[in-house]
Amino acid sequence: xxxxxxxxxxxxxxxxxxxxxxxxxxxxxxxxxxxxxxxxxxxxxxxxxxxxxxxxxxxxxxxxxxxxxxxxxxxxxxxxxxxxxxxxxxxxxxxxxxxxxxxxxxxxxxxxxxxxxxxxxxxxxxxxxxxxxxxxxxxxxxxxxxxxxxxxxxxxxxxxxxxxxxxxxxxxxxxxxxxxxxxxxxxxxxxxxxxxxxxxxxxxxxxxxxxxxxxxxxxxxxxxxxxxxxxxxxxxxxxxxxxxxxxxxxxxxxxxxxxxxxxxxxxxxxxxxxxxxxxxxxxxxxxxxxxxxxxxxxxxxxxxxxxxxxxxxxxxxxxxxxxxxxxxxxxxxxxxxxxxxxxxxxxxxxxxxxxxxxxxxxx
Numbered sequence: 001x002x003x004x005x006x007x008x009x010x011x012x013x014x015x016x017x018x019x020x021x022x023x024x025x026x027x028x029x030x031x032x033x034x035x036x037x038x039x040x041x042x043x044x045x046x047x048x049x050x051x052x053x054x055x056x057x058x059x060x061x062x063x064x065x066x067x068x069x070x071x072x073x074x075x076x077x078x079x080x081x082x083x084x085x086x087x088x089x090x091x092x093x094x095x096x097x098x099x100x101x102x103x104x105x106x107x108x109x110x111x112x113x114x115x116x117x118x119x120x121x122x123x124x125x126x127x128x129x130x131x132x133x134x135x136x137x138x139x140x141x142x143x144x145x146x147x148x149x150x151x152x153x154x155x156x157x158x159x160x161x162x163x164x165x166x167x168x169x170x171x172x173x174x175x176x177x178x179x180x181x182x183x184x185x186x187x188x189x190x191x192x193x194x195x196x197x198x199x200x201x202x203x204x205x206x207x208x209x210x211x212x213x214x215x216x217x218x219x220x221x222x223x224x225x226x227x228x229x230x231x232x233x234x235x236x237x238x239x240x241x242x243x244x245x246x247x248x249x250x251x252x253x254x255x256x257x258x259x260x261x262x263x264x265x266x267x268x269x270x271x272x273x274x275x276x277x278x279x280x281x282x283x284x285x286x287x288x289x290x291x292x293x294x295x296x297x298x299x300x301x302x303x304x305x306x307x308x309x310x311x312x313x314x315x316x317x318x319x320x321x322x323x324x325x326x327x328x329x330x331x332x333x334x335x336x337x338x339x340x341x342x343x344x345x346x347x348x349x350x351x352x353x354x355x356x357x358x359x360x361x362x363x
Contacts, residue, residue, distance in 0.1 A: 003065040031076040032129035044080045063104040067114045071121020078126040094119035159312045167260040168204035171230040178233045218256035227263045237274045244281035254316045258338040262290040270294045286342045291335045
């Protein structure tokens with residue numbers, strides 16, 4: 001605009017020049033807008049063609065004074081077109097600016113200066129436009145990451161509550177039913193079971209608090225002892241065999257969760273009389289299997305809130321590089337097997353790592 005105003009043009013040429021400048025300005029705003037590169041191809045070629053006409057056609061009247069407009073065209077090409085074509089046309093636009101100064105009887109240095117300034121302007125237009133788009137994308141990504149973090153925390157909380165409370169409430173229900181049967185004939189035994197119910201309920205409260213704070217470490221060995229107590233209250237014979245070293249805390253917690261879910265499903269979905277629990281460590285992997293009889297193939301849980309415990313467990317095991325398989329056997333049994341790689345912190349003493357004295361029905 002300064003070049004045009006300093007040229008002392010007539011009113012007609014001045015108005016035409018200012019209108020052309022305004023048109024290029026508006027077109028450039030649309031080309032530099034976020035998402036402009038995703039516009040339909042035909043629209044990009046139309047607007048680029050109009051900008052090219054408004055860049056080169058006025059040079060017939062204004063010569064080198066209009067050459068500064070070529071830089072904006074070069075920047076638009078970089079913004080809208082595929083990289084190889086865009087850079088080729090960008091260079092062509094820049095080098096085409098060697099001609100107007102020479103046709104206007106200016107020095108070669110002026111021609112080189114106009115070429116260089118056009119190329120530099122194109123890079124500035126491209127860089128500022130892309131920077132604006134990247135800043136917007138960063139802000140959008142930050143908001144999306146915040147939403148994802150909230151969603152992950154909700155899923156963690158729901159998953160942990162499902163794993164914890166499903167087992168604990170099933171245990172309390174079973175032991176309460178046992179207490180109801182024992183009160184008339186074995187009041188002393190009933191009193192002992194009441195103490196056990198109180199222990200489970202306090203532990204459930206502590207677990208919920210730990211879930212809320214993000215901490216929930218569990219022990220597979222402790223869960224085996226708890227499973228024996230719960231299954232024994234349901235008159236289910238438990239046979240257990242454990243042979244592994246001290247597990248990584250994350251793996252130990254995941255496998256303990258697998259055992260809890262397996263026991264919960266056993267109580268809810270079967271009429272089991274015998275349950276076998278086996279935990280072995282071989283060649284850097286720890287393998288937990290839970291097998292029970294009394295599978296009812298026609299059983300369907302009527303509760304609309306039956307949960308997705310096995311899906312949760314699969315996600316947990318995948319997170320530590322493990323796997324989960326389950327299915328019914330031909331002999332009417334159901335077996336759940338979880339495997340996970342484990343880095344033993346230290347090897348237990350031989351007597352401790354041997355088969356634990358947990359076999360037989362729970363008292």
